[in-house]
Amino acid sequence: MARRAGTTGAETAEKVRKAALELFARSGYAAVSMRAIAAETGVQAGAIYNHFPTKQDLLNELLRVHMETLLSAWEEVEVPGLAPPEALEHFVRFHIRYHLDRSREVFISYMELRSLEDENFSAIEVLRRDYEKVPRAILERGAADGSFAIIDPQITTMAIIAMLTGMTTWYRENGRLSLDEIEAVYVRLVARLVGQKEED
Amino acid sequence: MARRAGTTGAETAEKVRKAALELFARSGYAAVSMRAIAAETGVQAGAIYNHFPTKQDLLNELLRVHMETLLSAWEEVEVPGLAPPEALEHFVRFHIRYHLDRSREVFISYMELRSLEDENFSAIEVLRRDYEKVPRAILERGAADGSFAIIDPQITTMAIIAMLTGMTTWYRENGRLSLDEIEAVYVRLVARLVGQKEED
Amino acid sequence: MARRAGTTGAETAEKVRKAALELFARSGYAAVSMRAIAAETGVQAGAIYNHFPTKQDLLNELLRVHMETLLSAWEEVEVPGLAPPEALEHFVRFHIRYHLDRSREVFISYMELRSLEDENFSAIEVLRRDYEKVPRAILERGAADGSFAIIDPQITTMAIIAMLTGMTTWYRENGRLSLDEIEAVYVRLVARLVGQKEED
Amino acid sequence: MARRAGTTGAETAEKVRKAALELFARSGYAAVSMRAIAAETGVQAGAIYNHFPTKQDLLNELLRVHMETLLSAWEEVEVPGLAPPEALEHFVRFHIRYHLDRSREVFISYMELRSLEDENFSAIEVLRRDYEKVPRAILERGAADGSFAIIDPQITTMAIIAMLTGMTTWYRENGRLSLDEIEAVYVRLVARLVGQKEED
DNA sequence: GATGAATGAGACTTCATTCAT
DNA sequence: CATGAATGAAGTCTCATTCAT
Numbered sequence: 119m120a121r122r123a124g125t126t127g128a129e130t131a132e133k134v135r136k137a138a139l140e141l142f143a144r145s146g147y148a149a150v151s152m153r154a155i156a157a158e159t160g161v162q163a164g165a166i167y168n169h170f171p172t173k174q175d176l177l178n179e180l181l182r183v184h185m186e187t188l189l190s191a192w193e194e195v196e197v198p199g200l201a202p203p204e205a206l207e208h209f210v211r212f213h214i215r216y217h218l219d220r221s222r223e224v225f226i227s228y229m230e231l232r233s234l235e236d237e238n239f240s241a242i243e244v245l246r247r248d249y250e251k252v253p254r255a256i257l258e259r260g261a262a263d264g265s266f267a268i269i270d271p272q273i274t275t276m277a278i279i280a281m282l283t284g285m286t287t288w289y290r291e292n293g294r295l296s297l298d299e300i301e302a303v304y305v306r307l308v309a310r311l312v313g314q315k316e317e318d
Numbered sequence: 319m320a321r322r323a324g325t326t327g328a329e330t331a332e333k334v335r336k337a338a339l340e341l342f343a344r345s346g347y348a349a350v351s352m353r354a355i356a357a358e359t360g361v362q363a364g365a366i367y368n369h370f371p372t373k374q375d376l377l378n379e380l381l382r383v384h385m386e387t388l389l390s391a392w393e394e395v396e397v398p399g400l401a402p403p404e405a406l407e408h409f410v411r412f413h414i415r416y417h418l419d420r421s422r423e424v425f426i427s428y429m430e431l432r433s434l435e436d437e438n439f440s441a442i443e444v445l446r447r448d449y450e451k452v453p454r455a456i457l458e459r460g461a462a463d464g465s466f467a468i469i470d471p472q473i474t475t476m477a478i479i480a481m482l483t484g485m486t487t488w489y490r491e492n493g494r495l496s497l498d499e500i501e502a503v504y505v506r507l508v509a510r511l512v513g514q515k516e517e518d
Numbered sequence: 519m520a521r522r523a524g525t526t527g528a529e530t531a532e533k534v535r536k537a538a539l540e541l542f543a544r545s546g547y548a549a550v551s552m553r554a555i556a557a558e559t560g561v562q563a564g565a566i567y568n569h570f571p572t573k574q575d576l577l578n579e580l581l582r583v584h585m586e587t588l589l590s591a592w593e594e595v596e597v598p599g600l601a602p603p604e605a606l607e608h609f610v611r612f613h614i615r616y617h618l619d620r621s622r623e624v625f626i627s628y629m630e631l632r633s634l635e636d637e638n639f640s641a642i643e644v645l646r647r648d649y650e651k652v653p654r655a656i657l658e659r660g661a662a663d664g665s666f667a668i669i670d671p672q673i674t675t676m677a678i679i680a681m682l683t684g685m686t687t688w689y690r691e692n693g694r695l696s697l698d699e700i701e702a703v704y705v706r707l708v709a710r711l712v713g714q715k716e717e718d
Numbered sequence: 719m720a721r722r723a724g725t726t727g728a729e730t731a732e733k734v735r736k737a738a739l740e741l742f743a744r745s746g747y748a749a750v751s752m753r754a755i756a757a758e759t760g761v762q763a764g765a766i767y768n769h770f771p772t773k774q775d776l777l778n779e780l781l782r783v784h785m786e787t788l789l790s791a792w793e794e795v796e797v798p799g800l801a802p803p804e805a806l807e808h809f810v811r812f813h814i815r816y817h818l819d820r821s822r823e824v825f826i827s828y829m830e831l832r833s834l835e836d837e838n839f840s841a842i843e844v845l846r847r848d849y850e851k852v853p854r855a856i857l858e859r860g861a862a863d864g865s866f867a868i869i870d871p872q873i874t875t876m877a878i879i880a881m882l883t884g885m886t887t888w889y890r891e892n893g894r895l896s897l898d899e900i901e902a903v904y905v906r907l908v909a910r911l912v913g914q915k916e917e918d
Numbered sequence: 919g920a921t922g923a924a925t926g927a928g929a930c931t932t933c934a935t936t937c938a939t
Numbered sequence: 940c941a942t943g944a945a946t947g948a949a950g951t952c953t954c955a956t957t958c959a960t
Contacts, residue, residue, distance in 0.1 A: 130940080146432065148348035152934060164936080165941050173934065229429060232346065270495070270503045276488055277481045277507055284480025294472070303470045307477055310510045327923055352951060361924070367952065368923055527944055546832065548748035552930060561945070564932075568944055573930065629829060632746065670895070670903045676888055677881045677907055684880025695870070703870045707877055710910045730919075752955060764957080765920050773955065925957080932950065939942080 131169040133159045138176050143222035147177055147233040177230060178238040184223040185245035191216060192252060202260030203314055209253055210308050213282050214301050221286045228283070253278055257312060267313030278308055331369040333359045338376050343422035347377050347433040377430060378438040384423040385445035391416055392452060402460030403514055407505050409453055413482050414501050421486045428483065453478055457512060467513030478508055531569040533559045538576050543622035547577055547633040577630060578638040584623040585645035591616060592652060602660030603714055609653055610708050613682050614701050621686045628683065653678055657712060667713030678708055731769040733759045738776050743822035747777055747833040777830060778838040784823040785845035791816060792852060802860030803914055809853055810908050813882050814901050821886045828883070853878055857912060867913030878908055 137158035141150040152173055156163040170176040195212055197205070217224045227242075234242060254275045260266030268274055282304060289300070337358035341350040352373055356363040370376040395412055397405070417424045427442075434442060454475045460466030468474055482504060489500070537558035541550040552573055556563040570576040595612055597605070617624045627642075634642060654675045660666030668674055682704060689700070737758035741750040752773055756763040770776040795812055797805070817824045827842075834842060854875045860866030868874055882904060889900070 144432070146346060146348055148346055149433070151932075153932085161940095162942050163934080164943075167935070168940055232344070233349070269506050272494070273500065273503050274507065276484060277504075280484025280487075281477040281481045284476060284484070287480075288476055295470070300473065303473050304477075306469050307474065307511055310513065311507055313510065330923075351949075353949085362926065363951085364926080364953075365924055373951070530944075544832070546746060546748055548746055549833070551928075553928085562947065563930085564947080565945055567931070632744070633749070669906050672894070673900065673903050674907065676884060677904075680884025680887075681877045681881045684876060684884070687880075688876055694872070700873065703873050704877075706869050707874065707911055710913065711907055713910065751953075753953085761919095762921050763955080764922075767956070768919055921958105921960080923957100923959090925955105927954080929953065930951095933948080935947100936945080938944090 130159065130161060130165065134161075134166055134169055134176070135180065139180055139222050139226070142177065142180070142226045142230060147173075147226070147230045174235055174238070177226075177233060178242075180223070181227055181230065181234065181238075181242050182245070184220065184227055185242060185249070188216065188220075189245065189249060192249070202256055202263060202265045203309070205256045206253070206260065206266075206308060206312065207305050209256060210278075210282065210305050211301055213279075214285065214297075214304060217283060217286055218289060218297065221289075224283065224286055250275060250279060260312060265314065269313070274311055278311060281307065281311075327369065330359065330361060330365065334361075334366055334369055334376070335380065339380055339422050339426070342377065342380070342426045342430060347373075347426070347430045374435055374438070377426075377433060378435075378442075380423070381427055381430065381434065381438075381442050382445070384420065384427055385442060385449070388416065388420075389445060389449060392449070402456055402463060402465045403509070405456045406453070406460065406508060406512065409456060410478075410482065410505050410508050411501055413479075414485065414497075414504060417483060417486055418489060418497065421489070424483065424486050450475060450479060460512060465514065469513070474511055478511060481507065481511075527569065530559065530561060530565065534561075534566055534569055534576070535580065539580055539622050539626070542577065542580070542626045542630060547573075547626070547630045574635055574638070577626075577633060578642075580623070581627055581630065581634065581638075581642050582645070584620065584627055585642060585649070588616065588620075589645060589649060592649070602656055602663060602665045603709070605656045606653070606660065606666075606708060606712065607705050609656060610678075610682065610705050611701055613679075614685065614697075614704060617683060617686055618689060618697065621689075624683065624686050650675060650679060660712060665714065669713070674711055678711060681707065681711075730759065730761060730765065734761075734766055734769055734776070735780065739780055739822050739826070742777065742780070742826045742830060747773075747826070747830045774835055774838070777826075777833060778842075780823070781827055781830065781834065781838075781842050782845070784820065784827055785842060785849070788816065788820075789845060789849060792849070802856055802863060802865045803909070805856045806853070806860065806866075806908060806912065807905050809856060810878075810882065810905050811901055813879075814885065814897075814904060817883060817886055818889060818897065821889075824883065824886055850875060850879065860912060865914065869913070874911055878911060881907065881911075 134155060137155045138150070141154055141158060151163075152166055153163045155176075156166055159166070166176075170179070192209075192212060195208075197208060200208060227246075231239060231242060254271060257266060257268055257271050257275060261268045261271065285300070285304070295303070334355060337355045338350070341354055341358060351363075352366055353363045355376075356366055359366070366376075370379065392409075392412060395408075397408060400408060427446075431439060431442065454471060457466060457468055457471050457475060461468045461471065485500070485504070495503070534555060537555045538550070541554055541558060551563075552566055553563045555576075556566055559566070566576075570579065592609075592612060595608075597608060600608060627646075631639060631642060654671065657666060657668055657671050657675060661668045661671065685700070685704070695703070734755060737755045738750070741754055741758060751763075752766055753763045755776075756766055759766070766776070770779070792809075792812060795808075797808060800808060827846075831839060831842065854871060857866060857868055857871050857875060861868045861871065885900070885904070895903070
């Protein structure tokens with residue numbers, strides 16, 4: 119049968135992306151079939167191939183777009199002249215907010231890297247490294263100007279990212295603390311990690 | 319054909335466990351076939367079913383045994399009377415050493431929880447919670463006796479675990495720092511997170 | 519590859535039904551593989567699943583449709599006002615003709631009931647009972663109006679059905695007697711079973 | 719492990735026969751696995767092969783022994799000089815009693831003939847034909863001496879056997895009629911089929 | 919004579935993908 | 940652009956059978 123009235127190809131592609139994101143996050147790339155994505159989208163499996171050449175391309179696009187969006191979102195909110203302590207706080211708040219809003223993208227970005235074929239994997243890895251350079255640079259500036267007392271910049275960077283990203287595994291919207299409170303806690307924890315003096 | 323001379327069932331079962339661990343860690347549970355595990359083990363796929371009723375049982379056993387072993391390993395090295403700062407350092411060193419030795423078990427314990435069927439999932443979750451209680455209890459003791467200045471016990475606990483476990487994703491045996499050095503860095507980072515005074 | 523030009527799904531489904539009927543009758547449900555049905559149909563095994571969800575559903579549909587068709591075929595030829603002796607003769611001729619035309623359906627309807635899962639089994643049983651009510655009712659009418667001298671209505675009903683249906687196990691198209699002759703013999707045998715007076 | 723104390727090979731072989739009979743009757747030859755038979759027997763599948771070379775041999779032995787036993791049981795009770803009416807009644811009573819006692823053997827003798835490989839099938843067919851000759855001979859004697867008014871000897875023979883054997887499909891031990899009563903009904907039905915005068 | 923472990927084939931079913939319509 | 944039907948490969952698991960112990 120032909121396309122139903124009132125739908126456009128772009129709409130379908132977007133619905134496929136949403137469905138795939140949801141399902142990959144819930145069950146993992148390998149465990150999700152094109153038929154399952156199609157069912158969630160409301161089309162037959164064959165229709166997906168009008169928009170994405172292969173299942174692998176679908177995953178790759180999700181991850182690539184996520185990383186690109188993350189990077190450009192940071193570029194948009196970044197405040198260039200900020201002193202390291204304020205810059206780090208700014209980054210922490212950005213990272214938490216952004217990652218909670220896209221918890222499924224974040225999740226599959228960590229989980230499904232290994233499902234990418236080599237070439238795709240490498241491209242995503244580059245983007246990931248780029249993002250890791252953001253806190254790393256702040257740490258190094260802070261170490262240089264004496265506002266931080268960094269133990270080891272590389273490990274501290276990874277520790278910060280792991281700590282912040284780990285939040286997506288336990289955060290629930292109606293938990294004990296509000297998002298603002300959690301953010302505040304993490305800002306202070308990160309400050310401690312980099313050896314800032316407590317200001318309260 | 320029957321069993322080849324000189325082999326035993328227990329050996330095969332162990333080889334299957336090893337192969338499955340390796341492959342699940344590398345490619346993920348859903349992406350690994352029983353045939354692939356069998357090939358790595360050196361038997362036909364059907365032979366696995368003499369030792370494990372289903373693929374799910376195989377995963378479940380790996381995860382269950384890992385968590386049980388982790389818990390009993392801790393119980394064995396735990397030093398009951400230790401003051402909170404020393405207890406925390408002890409835990410950090412234990413966790414790092416143990417997790418690096420079993421990086422694949424750790425990896426699939428985090429990655430493949432979602433591949434467990436409901437009942438199996440619940441059982442493993444209980445064990446995971448049990449393990450999280452270990453640092454949590456130390457933090458609370460330290461908060462009570464004033465040796466720590468904890469910002470938020472729950473978040474700090476999760477942050478410590480995420481930070482430490484994240485190491486398995488980037489640690490390489492011949493990297494810039496030795497394991498001893500890395501351990502020392504993490505001990506200090508954790509000390510900062512819980513608000514201990516720097517002792518150096 | 520996709521569908522070959524000039525074929526339709528309905529055709530394939532029908533070919534699958536035919537092949538399954540043939541093979542189930544010859545070798546039994548459990549001894550026939552989906553691959554064998556597919557080979558007889560001229561498609562790959564997977565293609566069957568576009569038309570029948572499971573092998574069990576395929577069997578179930580064959581049996582259900584057979585029983586429904588049998589019942590509605592009877593309803594179509596039934597002559598309501600007929601006196602019991604003529605009604606019984608009418609039924610005997612119908613049963614023989616119908617069952618010889620569909621000897622494979624009849625065969626698997628008796629043989630493969632036990633291969634049906636519980637729910638499917640119950641549904642088919644209901645239809646079978648409905649069909650058995652047809653001769654039973656004629657017998658009872660004939661007993662009531664004195665045209666028959668029934669020994670025991672239930673046993674006689676079962677005896678008639680067993681006797682008639684048993685014919686499918688030995689009937690061969692080019693045997694000693696023509697179908698018309700066989701029919702005539704059975705009409706007289708049934709007349710004897712119900713205690714009609716011989717009219718010749 | 720070796721044989722458990724107190725069991726003998728002959729016992730196991732007999733238990734295997736019983737289990738196979740039971741399971742073949744319930745689910746059909748093709749649907750029953752050697753493992754299932756072994757489980758019902760209380761041994762491992764491999765042990766069956768100490769007593770029966772293949773699954774096919776097991777089926778074949780069950781059918782062959784059944785037919786041989788049936789034939790020799792008849793030979794034992796047969797009363798040579800009996801007049802046709804009494805001989806037929808004698809046969810009917812024998813057939814019913816014998817078949818109800820061995821309903822599973824009877825059932826698989828009809829159902830699983832097609833599961834026999836060619837050579838085995840032919841051998842069993844010979845025995846079946848031998849048994850069918852028994853009523854056939856009585857009918858012919860009765861036709862010759864005028865005590866029966868047979869419509870068609872072959873069809874009547876098959877009708878009698880189908881009718882009698884069909885009973886195993888609906889007979890229940892605690893049904894409406896006792897076995898004696900059922901027997902009496904069938905004796906009279908058969909007498910009608912062969913055109914004897916009603917004697918009551 | 920029995921066990922337990924193995925093989926190699928094959929069971930049902932699902933999969934990613936293709937393509938006529 | 941979507942459907943529905945197909946392929947060919949592969950998935951998990953079971954099977955009859957064999958054989959070292």
